[in-house]
Amino acid sequence: MPEVRVAPRPTAPPLGTFSASTFPEAGLNPLLCNHLSTKLAITLPTPIQRRSLPVLLHPGERDVVLQAQTGSGKTLAFLLPILHRLIQAEAGTPGLGRNLGTLAIILAPTRELAKQIEKVLDSLLKYSAGGPKAPAPTPATSAAPATHRHWIVPGIVIGGEKKKSEKARLRKGVNILVSTPGRLLDHLKTTQAFETGNLRWLVLDEADNLLELGFEETLRDILKLLEVRKNAADKAGKRMDVPAWPVERQTILCSATIQDRVQKLAQQALVDPQFIRADGKPAAPEKDELAVPVQLKQSYVVCPAKLRLVTLVGLLRQLSSPGRTCKVIVFTSSCDSVDFLHHIIGSGYKAPARHAKKENAADGADDDEDAEEDEKNGGKPGGTEETPRGTDLAPPSAGTLQTGVETPHLANTVLFKLHGNLPQPARAAAYAGFTKSTRPAILFCTDVAARGLDLPDVTEIVQFDPPADVRDYVHRIGRTARLGREGRAILFMLPSELEYLDVLRGHSFIVEEMKVDALLGALVEGEGGAKRRGKEGRKAYEQAATDLHMGFERFVLADLDVSNVELAQKAFKSHVRAYATHVAAERHIFHVRKLHLGHVAKSFALREAPSDISSSLGAKLKGPDAKAKREADKKPSMSMYKRKAAVQTNPANEFGDGGAGKMPGGLVRKKRKTGR
Ligand SMILES: Nc1ncnc2c1ncn2[C@@H]1O[C@H](COP(=O)(O)OP(=O)(O)OP(=O)(O)O)[C@@H](O)[C@H]1O
Numbered sequence: 001m002p003e004v005r006v007a008p009r010p011t012a013p014p015l016g017t018f019s020a021s022t023f024p025e026a027g028l029n030p031l032l033c034n035h036l037s038t039k040l041a042i043t044l045p046t047p048i049q050r051r052s053l054p055v056l057l058h059p060g061e062r063d064v065v066l067q068a069q070t071g072s073g074k075t076l077a078f079l080l081p082i083l084h085r086l087i088q089a090e091a092g093t094p095g096l097g098r099n100l101g102t103l104a105i106i107l108a109p110t111r112e113l114a115k116q117i118e119k120v121l122d123s124l125l126k127y128s129a130g131g132p133k134a135p136a137p138t139p140a141t142s143a144a145p146a147t148h149r150h151w152i153v154p155g156i157v158i159g160g161e162k163k164k165s166e167k168a169r170l171r172k173g174v175n176i177l178v179s180t181p182g183r184l185l186d187h188l189k190t191t192q193a194f195e196t197g198n199l200r201w202l203v204l205d206e207a208d209n210l211l212e213l214g215f216e217e218t219l220r221d222i223l224k225l226l227e228v229r230k231n232a233a234d235k236a237g238k239r240m241d242v243p244a245w246p247v248e249r250q251t252i253l254c255s256a257t258i259q260d261r262v263q264k265l266a267q268q269a270l271v272d273p274q275f276i277r278a279d280g281k282p283a284a285p286e287k288d289e290l291a292v293p294v295q296l297k298q299s300y301v302v303c304p305a306k307l308r309l310v311t312l313v314g315l316l317r318q319l320s321s322p323g324r325t326c327k328v329i330v331f332t333s334s335c336d337s338v339d340f341l342h343h344i345i346g347s348g349y350k351a352p353a354r355h356a357k358k359e360n361a362a363d364g365a366d367d368d369e370d371a372e373e374d375e376k377n378g379g380k381p382g383g384t385e386e387t388p389r390g391t392d393l394a395p396p397s398a399g400t401l402q403t404g405v406e407t408p409h410l411a412n413t414v415l416f417k418l419h420g421n422l423p424q425p426a427r428a429a430a431y432a433g434f435t436k437s438t439r440p441a442i443l444f445c446t447d448v449a450a451r452g453l454d455l456p457d458v459t460e461i462v463q464f465d466p467p468a469d470v471r472d473y474v475h476r477i478g479r480t481a482r483l484g485r486e487g488r489a490i491l492f493m494l495p496s497e498l499e500y501l502d503v504l505r506g507h508s509f510i511v512e513e514m515k516v517d518a519l520l521g522a523l524v525e526g527e528g529g530a531k532r533r534g535k536e537g538r539k540a541y542e543q544a545a546t547d548l549h550m551g552f553e554r555f556v557l558a559d560l561d562v563s564n565v566e567l568a569q570k571a572f573k574s575h576v577r578a579y580a581t582h583v584a585a586e587r588h589i590f591h592v593r594k595l596h597l598g599h600v601a602k603s604f605a606l607r608e609a610p611s612d613i614s615s616s617l618g619a620k621l622k623g624p625d626a627k628a629k630r631e632a633d634k635k636p637s638m639s640m641y642k643r644k645a646a647v648q649t650n651p652a653n654e655f656g657d658g659g660a661g662k663m664p665g666g667l668v669r670k671k672r673k674t675g676r
Pocket residue numbers: 041042043044045046049068069070071072073074075076255256451452453454478482483
């Protein structure tokens with residue numbers, strides 16, 4: 001048992017009065033300073049680091065709220081102080097080691113973000129401790145470096161991984177633990193040997209997202225159990241006091257946006273927190289301020305529903321045109337929409353992924369343990385019991401690990417997909433594939449990727465479906481233009497949603513219009529095709545758009561075993577359901593009754609809204625598929641939406657784009673009575 005020592009009471013840190021311009025000036029341990037500059041090419045602190053390090057490195061324990069815009073370096077802002085203070089304890093402190101249990105917990109809302117933080121932690125822990133060699137612990141994870149010349153052992157526990165091996169690692173001791181909330185609570189409840197009596201730091205990263213994903217109660221339970229364990233350790237005299245560490249737990253809450261709920265959490269989970277903001281303002285924001293990087297260019301395209309699919313392809317073609325090395329993230333509102341877009345754009349009318357179901361079964365083998373994390377992380381991105389976002393049906397290709405798909409629609413470009421209904425190996429493969437791709441790459445995803453993920457060199461963000469909340473808008477576009485780099489964001493809007501521009505401009509965002517025509521122009525093949533002007537140019541791209549759309553429709557309808565139809569239909573339904581989940585303040589803009597369902601169906605390459613299609617589908621289904629369909633049919637039927645839509649829809653608005661509305665062929669005509 002480590003020797004029990006009494007630490008001196010902390011003195012008040014210099015609260016928010018000092019901004020260090022270099023890491024040594026902030027007082028960061030020289031070993032870490034050296035490691036940052038020589039191994040990680042990080043020479044100067046970012047604004048949020050400049051302001052937070054002097055506070056967090058100080059031997060105090062005041063709770064802190066870190067607020068800074070996306071991509072501003074918040075991860076190092078909390079990791080460096082924790083490491084610094086653990087290292088400070090090394091000199092002459094007996095009993096340091098993994099047997100002390102968990103000293104710091106970092107909670108992240110998604111598995112991908114947790115893994116990313118673990119990676120950053122590992123890179124920092126490769127610093128050279130110098131001096132006499134400290135005992136090298138066994139790494140806590142296979143991903144950890146083979147040996148650390150210090151005693152600090154990092155580890156990760158997240159949904160989707162095997163609990164048994166996690167338990168074994170926790171039993172041995174993990175000093176800095178990165179976790180997702182559901183899995184952490186699970187271990188706190190069930191893993192007896194998980195030692196948290198010595199916990200000194202708790203970081204709630206992406207706090208706003210933790211709340212939006214419905215983790216509030218989980219967080220409350222976690223805090224309660226940590227308190228119980230700490231009291232038990234105190235009573236048993238097991239708590240080790242180290243002068244360099246906080247006497248009580250220091251809680252650090254990080255967020256790019258601080259809305260009421262986050263402030264409420266800060267009040268509940270933190271004690272008299274100090275707000276540290278990158279802009280140096282000392283207090284919590286008075287109103288809900290949202291900041292985006294100034295170099296991030298924001299655009300919108302007003303696109304009628306029935307032209308959405310082809311316009312998206314036009315935009316992606318423009319972004320991935322030869323000579324441009326793009327990395328584009330396309331956000332949709334549901335897992336099913338991600339599956340649909342990835343499949344239909346990736347397939348080029350030809351090759352439906354027939355092997356996918358089998359792979360899914362194998363990949364998902366240990367996923368029964370992770371129902372909670374799955375649900376929180378992606379089954380309901382941004383949703384609640386009442387507001388499902390992409391929960392209803394498992395996608396047919398949910399399990400495929402073959403994430404990097406080529407597409408004939410976009411030369412030399414690879415497509416990936418990421419959402420919460422995918423099994424963990426598929427999510428990891430997509431993340432790695434997109435991150436490492438040296439070719440133009442497009443990632444279709446739900447908001448599972450919107451928060452905190454530091455995907456390198458993302459050039460453009462496309463919000464194909466509007467965000468459920470303006471904060472999601474900020475987080476989504478924050479995946480580009482990180483750390484001073486250039487970046488562009490494009491938002492698709494229906495003509496009926498134009499009022500959303502007022503919301504964005506109300507936050508002082510500068511948004512510029514892109515024309516549908518200009519994007520459709522990219523569909524015209526051949527030298528100078530896209531540049532042809534006037535009537536001739538328009539005719540050419542209208543024809544190209546019509547051909548492309550018809551091709552998509554044929555691809556969906558010609559599939560005899562109906563999996564494409566099902567995929568499109570599911571995506572349609574999830575899309576409309578997700579549309580009904582916008583925050584109350586924006587619901588008058590994004591109201592499901594404003595949707596013209598026939599036109600929305602077109603954007604899923606369907607000729608009619610699914611309520612009609614489902615009856616024709618029924619005839620083709622037999623056996624278990626028919627049973628599954630009956631189950632699916634028990635869910636709220638689209639006819640309800642349709643009835644409402646019939647009352648309120650104003651189809652004229654859908655054609656408010658001038659030329660594009662005059663598109664020939666299937667794109668312009670009203671709903672057909674018969675399929676082709
Ligand atoms: N001082 C620094 N100098 C150079 N690069 C840095 C510095 N600090 C952080 N970075 C890099 O900046 C990128 C963004 O950092 P990070 O992911 O921590 O941002 P963030 O503020 O957490 O963003 P988000 O709110 O989107 O989660 C990372 O690639 C990180 O390695």
